[in-house]
Amino acid sequence: MTTLIVGLVLFLGLHSLSIVNEPLRNRLQASLGEAAFKGLFSLASLIGLVLIIWGYGAARLDPTVIYTPPGWLRHLAMLLLIPVFPLLLATYFPGKIKAKLGHPMLVAVKLWALAHLLTNGMLHDVLLFGSFLAWAVVDRISLKRRAQRPMATLPASKANDAVAVVGGLAVYVLTVFWAHQWLFGVAPV
Structure with missing residues (x-):
C-alpha cells in the first residue's frame, strides 16, 4: 500500500x-x-x-474491504463511464463540448473516479479513485481563481465534437469488451 x-x-x-x-x-x-x-x-x-x-x-x-456495493451500482457505473472517453477527446478536439464544459478532462476524471468508487469498495480502490476524485474537484474549484494554461489542441472545428463523441464511444466499447480485461484483469461485463 x-x-x-x-x-x-x-x-x-x-x-x-x-x-x-x-x-x-x-x-x-x-x-x-x-x-x-x-x-x-x-x-x-x-x-x-x-x-x-x-x-x-x-x-x-x-485487499481490505471497506464496503460492499450492491450489484445494481455496476449498471449505474457503466452509464457514468459512457461520456468519459468522449470528454477526454473533447479536451484535445475543441468544439462546443469544450466550450460548454471548459474543462472536459476534469469532468471525465470525476466521472471515472466516481463510477469506480460506486463499484469497488476495497481500501486500495477507495484510496486510488477517491484521491483522483478529490484532486479533480479541488483542481476545478481552483480554476475559478487562476487562469488555465494553454494546452496543445487541434484547431477548433465543428467536426471536432463528432470526432470526440464517435472516437470516444469507440474507445469506450473497446475498453469495456476487451481492453479493461487485458490491462487490469477485470472484465466490466
Missing part, C-alpha cells in the same frame, strides 16, 4: 502544484526553462504513475 500512496502523492502532488502555488510553478519553469521543466515534470509524473500501477497491483493481492 505504501507504494500506491507514494505514487499518488508524487503524481497528484505534481499535478497540484498550480492549485497550491501557481507562482512557484511559474518560477520553477522560468529558472529551469520550459523544455527542462516539462521534461522533469513528465519524468516525475511517469515515475508516479508507475508507482501507482505497481502499488495498486500489489495492494489487490491483499
Whole structure:
C-alpha cells in the first residue's frame, strides 16, 4: 500500500502544484526553462504513475474491504463511464463540448473516479479513485481563481465534437469488451 500512496502523492502532488502555488510553478519553469521543466515534470509524473500501477497491483493481492456495493451500482457505473472517453477527446478536439464544459478532462476524471468508487469498495480502490476524485474537484474549484494554461489542441472545428463523441464511444466499447480485461484483469461485463 505504501507504494500506491507514494505514487499518488508524487503524481497528484505534481499535478497540484498550480492549485497550491501557481507562482512557484511559474518560477520553477522560468529558472529551469520550459523544455527542462516539462521534461522533469513528465519524468516525475511517469515515475508516479508507475508507482501507482505497481502499488495498486500489489495492494489487490491483499485487499481490505471497506464496503460492499450492491450489484445494481455496476449498471449505474457503466452509464457514468459512457461520456468519459468522449470528454477526454473533447479536451484535445475543441468544439462546443469544450466550450460548454471548459474543462472536459476534469469532468471525465470525476466521472471515472466516481463510477469506480460506486463499484469497488476495497481500501486500495477507495484510496486510488477517491484521491483522483478529490484532486479533480479541488483542481476545478481552483480554476475559478487562476487562469488555465494553454494546452496543445487541434484547431477548433465543428467536426471536432463528432470526432470526440464517435472516437470516444469507440474507445469506450473497446475498453469495456476487451481492453479493461487485458490491462487490469477485470472484465466490466
